[in-house]
Amino acid sequence: MEAYNNSVPIVLSWGVAEVPQLITNYKEKSVEGLSLTFIMTWILGDLLNLIGCKLEPATLPTQYYMAVLYTLTTLSLATQTIYYGHIYPRLKANKRYYKIDNVEKRRLHTDDIDKKQGDFAHGFEHRSQLLACGVAPSIPIPLLANDHGSVGGEFYYTSARSLSRSHTPTFGFFVPKRSSSGYECISTEESLFGEHESAQSAPPSETKTLMCVVSALTFFLCISNLQHAQSDRNIMHNQGFVVQMGRKLLQVNESLLKEYGSNGAVEIGSYLGWGMAIVYMGGRLPQIYLNFRRGHVELLNISSLMCRGLNPLMFIFALVGNITYVGSILVSSLDWAKLKPNLPWLVDAGGCVVLDSLILIQFIYFWYHPPKDHEIKNESSNIS
């Protein structure tokens, strides 16, 4: 019973840690605030953690279940990243394509765009063609000042409303191009995801990698869980159990330890555990280093974080989660023989607590000692 009580705080804090971020992404319908590199670090770390826990029988069952929980929550974040980064904008663009806004249509008759573009008849024809493409023209925004001047040049047509929300032309807008027969509608759909990709969206190669990692991870999970269930059944059967008991929470299974004690898999498990610790902790180092160099904490500035769609609660819950993780291992046993194989997991959770506290201290320090504007500018030009 005590064992279950000890695992409740970790499960609770880690169980809810990513929920605020998932909600923020859902509300914002965007994942701009979340760094793809950060998610990829977590995916890699979770993968090493999960396999490490499987191969290292000295790890507590709670650790294994936590690894599964981490993986599931990270998979949800990754799924959101793919959905809001790539699928949702496509769906939205398609919807907009077929639904021409009536207000915009009315504006068509009062706009003075034609004056700038020459004779009225030509302008009307040009707009009709745009409308036929499902584009609601309002304010033409020159894409590039080209040699031919703005008349007949390329414009992104977008509405002031959408501009007020986004700095970049919304995905799915059209570039009207002059052709011998008048204007053609050329979708910028591909180019927005390709060469003219918005600076705010994730680079496609990174997303492809993420997609591969996510699919590989899902595949691995299915296969390994099947194998795990099978080997558990075999072990229980050999030991004369009729009912599969599963792993008892916060209790190292001595028989498993003996059975696999000299097995090479244990060593691999331990290496994977160390790999996981390096990946999880390593993810924080560049941030800490950058904060020191810049003399201000960009990532942890709460108001800017919220503006950028990153929920700081995720970091706070993670801090609590890591503290309770260390606590649960230490509470289970202080015997060195049992602590030793768990060292990578202890070092990781303890190390993350130290590093996150350092970021928190940096945040508090720089909050009270804000750098002057010119210092920030100088620093960022040095860094870039």
Ligand SMILES: NC(=[NH2+])NCCC[C@H](N)C(=O)O
């Ligand atoms: N996807 C996750 N939530 N992974 C858990 C990461 C745990 C690790 N100690 C860290 O704080 O980075």
